[in-house]
Amino acid sequence: MDLTFTAAEEEFRSELRSWLSANIPDEWRRPGFWESLPDEESFRLRRDWERDKALAGFAGIQWPTEFGGRGGTPGMKAIYDVEMVLADAPRTVNPLGLTFLAPTVMAIGTDAQKKEIIGPMLRNEVIWCQGFSEPGAGSDLAALSTRGVRDGDDFVVNGQKVWTTNAVHGDKIFTLVRTEPGSQKHRGISMLLIDMHQPGVDARPLKQMSGASEFGEVFFDDARVPATDVLGEIGEGWRTAMLLLSFERGASGISQYTEFRRQYDEIAAVAKKLGRDTDPVIRNKLARVLTELECLRLHSMHVLTQTERGRDLGFEASMTKLQWSEAFQDLWEVYDDVLGEDDTLEALGDLDLRPLSAQAMWSRSVTIWGGSSQVQRNVTAERVLGLPR
């Protein structure tokens, strides 16, 4: 057993810490700061800050240096995930691009795609959206019906995507499109890299139950995309999508643990303020959630151990998602129990409850996106336990 990081990894931690402490304004750490900004301004601030961070060498931690990455270890990525949370660093504005698209392009992209996509993404010159879900294709993604018809050197795309993160801020969207007319299910799909700044693409915000509009819907009305802007082979989009989604498997959950553990302390502070920290039922419920969070921390060490040894966790990734998303949701359900009759948006003395309530609302979403808990349980039962389909 060795739960430490290497000297080089710890050196990386201290470099990152110094940079973060020198480059995050105090004001940004004030609770409620980000919520107080108009969406446009919040996005622009984060976009610029993240670009500066990348230029300072703190992006693409595990990417090869030839792609502008740092060439770091899985341990460095884990350290990065933790330190970003501890420093109250702004969230990335390019999550789908950085997590999914970039490694897929590195793996199967053409030389031109590698050159044109990865650098500009790292510098946040291009914000990428993911065009997978449709109104009629959610968990059953292969039911998608957005279609692309070949017209000379282009595909002409018609259809609709939904639940698109950063839809209104997006510059380009990697999109699953049915390019073989009449094809069924997983066949005849291509992954097209579509420019969103054209008359045939209309992105509209969707207001979430939390009141925020982090995602939206994207309408394609004779949108054009050059046939060279296909990622992977034409007609093999499903295979490309599966490869793309596999890059989430290395995610350890340490980022979520670090964030949720701090939230646990915030909820504990509210409980103390209200004198409910002595209520045995509340104590029991909080401890139950803390138990799950600790298990998440240990699980992240397990995942890191495996990835450091080059092992693909495969379908075990479903377990990581279930553990963090269900624990997070449980945590915020206990928050409501803690508030009791004080469940309002009014401040409790110097404690602003609005950011906490926003988290409580957000917690309803995490068991849906990225593969719902029900889908994850199917995967776990069938692919890990081997129960019949």
Next chain:
Amino acid sequence: MFFALTEDQQEFGAAVTTYLAERFDMEAVRRVFEDADGDGNPGSLWKAAAEQGWLAVTVPEEHDGLGLGLVEAQVIARALGAGVAPGPWRGTVLAAEAIRLAGSDEQKAAWLPRLASGDAIGAVGLRGDAPGVVPAVEYGAIADVVVVRTPDGLGLATGAQATPVGSYDRTTRLATLDVAEVEPLPDDAAAQLTARATVLVAADLVGIAREALSRTVAYDREREQFGVPVGSFQALKHALADIHVGVTMAEHAALYAAHAVDAGLDDVELAVAVAKAKASDVALQSTAAMIQYHGGIGYTWEHESHFFYKRAKRLAGLYGGVDQHRERIAALTL
């Protein structure tokens, strides 16, 4: 970062699992379970525990032990739990740990080699103040030496008067002891011993939980109703998937707690409480699911489900139940 068992540690566990599968299967467990008169310590299994080093695991090499840690001990505990194996292994290992941690040189020399070789049987009874009545000690009736709690710490009791105590869990035998004389252990290691005992019980529960799940999955892949395997129904799939996640987390928690004890980590108290709370919780779920998802056969005496369920129920409360450990977790984090 290396949060996993080494190959040697895995092999140690696999050796126990293999032995039980080949030499002490469910039929052997059943014979002990149904034996109204026996002492619950089948000779062949005890001999194997001695010969294969399961008893010597944490005893220092200078006292004829293997000099390994609680991480290795929890590997054995997990395998024994998975086999719902009877016998005073845990009590013997823990008695040796108490003497190692708190005993004098003479006490160590007198007991450790005998406990490591299986020549002497150990037990632990940490409830009540000795001298006096010590309730429901595992294998208290056949122990040569019992570690008991005294007003000053820990002590050794020999020759106590034993009265058998009934339990649904017949994979273990219990006895209440009337302890007349106690030989004190010079150093106070009650808290350290309790932590070790708690981790080993948690590991046993983790083993039970994993095996109960595996057996249920195997059965539900084959058992057909409505013309299809019942394991193809989502109602079962989702429940079993959740149990798999829970058992995996409990495995992490037991391993980490054992390491935290061995390495003296700062968060050892929290780690032990998390391990026991999680292991108890998930073992109760998994063994209840074993009965439910075997259907009627799972509720019969002839099926092995009840060995797992009854052992899990008893161990879930031992050294603090789920709620007591949650209160400890709350106290440490609020």
